[in-house]
Amino acid sequence: MLAGGGSDVIMGNSVPFPVVTHELIAGLYKKFQTILSVVEKPKPHRQATREIIKKVSDVIWNSLIRSSYKDRAHLQNLYSYLSGNKLDCFGVALATTAGCQLLGYRDVRLAISEDHAWVVFGQKHVESIEVTWHGKGSEDKRGQDISAGIESGSWLYLGGLAVVCERGMEVAAICVALNISLSANSDCVEVAELQQQLLWLLYDLGHLKRYPMALGLLGELEEIHRTHRSISCEQLFREAIDSARNYYHNHHVYPHIFQGNYYNRLLKYREAFAAWANAADVIRLYTYQCRDDEEIYKELLDIANELIPYVMKTESSGHSARSILRDAEVFANLLRFYDGICQWEEDSLTPILHIGWAKPLVTNITKFDYDIRSQVVIKLPEDLEAEQAAALEAKKAAAAAAAATTAAAAAEATLHLEGNNNNNNNTLAKKDEKSKSELPTTLADLTAACGEKILNPDFLLQGGGQPFADQKQQAAAEQTTSSDLSHNNNNNIKTSSSKEADKEATTTSNGGGSGSNLTHSPSTEAQMQSPSQSQHKEAKLEESSQLELASSKPAAVDDYDPFEIMLKRPVITLYSQKMKGLKDLLLAEKLNTHAISLQVTAQSVASRKVRGGGADSRQPATISATITAIASTEGGAVGGGAGAGNATSAASTDSIAPSRPKRTRRE
CATH class of the missing domain: 1.20.1050 (Glutathione S-transferase Yfyf (Class Pi); Chain A, domain 2)
Structure with a gap:
């Protein structure tokens, strides 16, 4: 970012970028220490309390100019506070956090939602305290716990799933809070470029991983001016959504709005x-x-x-x-x-x-x-509850059926074992054993189809035939089919035997016996050639179907098929x-x-x-x-x-x- 010729300033639009000196930073730091000197420093390893944080926020609050409580640009940093005693809502929370850390309270952290900021403290950072106000007014909220806002269900507090900043994330929060506006209709290009480069540096260091708003802002900056070759702005928007889902149970709204507005600008x-x-x-x-x-x-x-x-x-x-x-x-x-x-x-x-x-x-x-x-x-939710109840009942019925099948199988095994031990050759005993062995099959069929088929009244009243009406029709159809198949097989056998005889006669007349003239029956040839032929047919069908699809698709770059879209039934x-x-x-x-x-x-x-x-x-x-x-x-x-x-x-x-x-x- 430095201009050529050894210059120590950044040039943009012929306006020199201001140079920050160490003396200026040291002077502002000393002034900040003087402001907070009225607050006692902690003893070693002492954690902050609500009273201490409230006192720090009181000192900062009382040193502000009263006319600066409205939301204005460039009032979100410590420089605006130490040089002009002006801060906005985020600036007060940032100054309070910095003041507590300057005094030595290391457990104080900055918490940020999508439109508000406060302070968390304690060993596990579960205690919270308001140190500023929210909105365009200047009502005092300092000292209050945010649990009331969480219980009310307000989006302002994100249901208790706000971003709790570590040290690197606090720097990222300062970068995100930078306002690049010069006026209502113009932005400062140099500040935007500085913000973009700082966010990329923090991204590479891993400090934006848990910060969805920062990832979304970086995506918008990349959309305006692409600086990274391997990571696109669309990927950054996806990372922001993934961060909100993985770390905050998808309670952040702005990552989705970032993505939607981006697609809208691309006409997607x-x-x-x-x-x-x-x-x-x-x-x-x-x-x-x-x-x-x-x-x-x-x-x-x-x-x-x-x-x-x-x-x-x-x-x-x-x-x-x-x-x-x-x-x-x-x-x-x-x-x-x-x-x-x-x-x-x-x-x-x-x-x-x-x-x-x-x-x-x-x-x-x-x-x-x-x-x-x-x-x-x-x-409707009522429909979903009914479907879940029906699915639960089906699972229970299936479990009961499986238990019945297992019991029937155990009984069959017992009967089979007793039949092997008993050497009685009585015909009646064999018939009884056969009827008992058929019992598990009937139970299995009954169990498998109890949820989808209609019971056969003859089976229920007389105990004969198939247990289901569909099975009765199916059995009749299978019997007819089997008779037809047996008839066809007999004809095929006759035909193949006659053809085989003719083939043998032809081979003999040709002085056969050579290995190149081995004969096979047509049925054997069909068995040997059917796999290759079927594969060849499938390949041809697949190729023809692909050609038909290719010819039917419009010549579009995105392979968009309006008929496929129209056939969808979203739920x-x-x-x-x-x-x-x-x-x-x-x-x-x-x-x-x-x-x-x-x-x-x-x-x-x-x-x-x-x-x-x-x-x-x-x-x-x-x-x-x-x-x-x-x-x-x-x-x-x-x-x-x-x-x-x-x-x-x-x-x-x-x-x-x-x-x-x-x-x-x-x-």
Whole structure:
């Protein structure tokens, strides 16, 4: 980065990069020590306490300029604090952590979520304390434990799965917090390049392995300006998602948003919809908090009301077979995206999906034709529970059948042993032994097919014949087939014997006896040549099928087959109460748009905690009567028909009580 000719400054756009001297750093360090001199230093091997950390944060808090509490650029580092007494939210947490470490408390660590920062301490870093504020206000949170935010289900605290920084990760956090903006519409290229090179250095040292946000930021910087030859920005986005899944139980939302926006910029809309749906699957783990979740709300609102409608508008203009509007999996991912947001809204005191959300949703759904929407298999949690119960019963039945078969086999072995020891040649005894030996076979057949075949009434009432009706028909068919086969075999034997006789006569007349004129029967030749012939036929069939496939495929670089996409039947499960009520409406031949809009914007679908009541007090909510009335009145006009009627009946349940899946963050 140094310019040529031995210069010690970095040149970019004819602006010299400032040089940091050791004297400047030493002076700022001494000033920081002076500020913290009022806090007593710990005794050897003493760990920090909540009171000590609160005192350090008080010192830093009280030395700030009061007008600097708003979110502004370039207020996130110690230089802005020591040179101008200005810090933002992250800067206060960083300064508190640095102050505790400067005093000698080595157990203090910086904890970072996707939009907040606090401090953890203790031997295992399980104790936490707020040292700053959050949002645009300046309310004092210092000294509070973050467990209340975790228990409330707020995304701000990531369910207790935030990034707890080690020493190298704290440096990475400082690099991530760098603001490259010069103004609202322009960035500083030199700062961006410096940030990118520092992040690559930390990446090579392994300090970004547990830091999904840092990996995502590095991916965005690489997308703007590629500097690494072997690692692409797409790979960095995948590593960010893998880091969130491996170390934080997939509780981080931004890695999926990074990936979705990246695919959207590359016009890979199918991959973008899948990534956005994955982001919604993460946000469904939390409960919406109006003020704390402001940033992620803006991101999801932008995806739902800006990016997705633009993609739909672009794709509907051509409406070709390659369009995402002909892909049922894209429609399934769209439903999964909104299902996650609806479940995020549940249990919240503040609604999310107002009419501004409903209009783009309805417009996006109407872009998909009925033949595409009907391909999606929509399941509910109740269906999954029923399937699991049926599978469990089948396993139990199979285990019982296996036990019965084992017992029957043991009985057969015992009878066989007794029969060998007894040398009685009585014919009746042999018949009895034969009938007993046939008993396990009947039990085995009964056990193997008890779940899928209909029992034969003759077998149940009289004890004769096959135990199943299908077996009875099959036995008759096998008997007929065996008679036909025996008849054909006899004819073949006669034919082969006559041909063999003719062949021997021909050989004798030719003065045979030579090894080159050995004769074989046609049946023997067929047995010897059938493997090679069958292999040759299979090779020909396979080659012809490959040629047909090659000729039928379009000459495309990505080998895209629209017919293969259309034949897919994606399966999704809807968990939110609002989307569960829309199941039949979404699959109707003609959409009842007004009923869909009403169901999405219904305020009472999400069961809410009653203000002033206990923690478990709920307010039951039903909007079925209103939806039923609207669907019935508009069924003929809008074209709802039978589909709309079924949809409204699905929405008109007696009680729309929440049946959310268990959240891993609370377990």
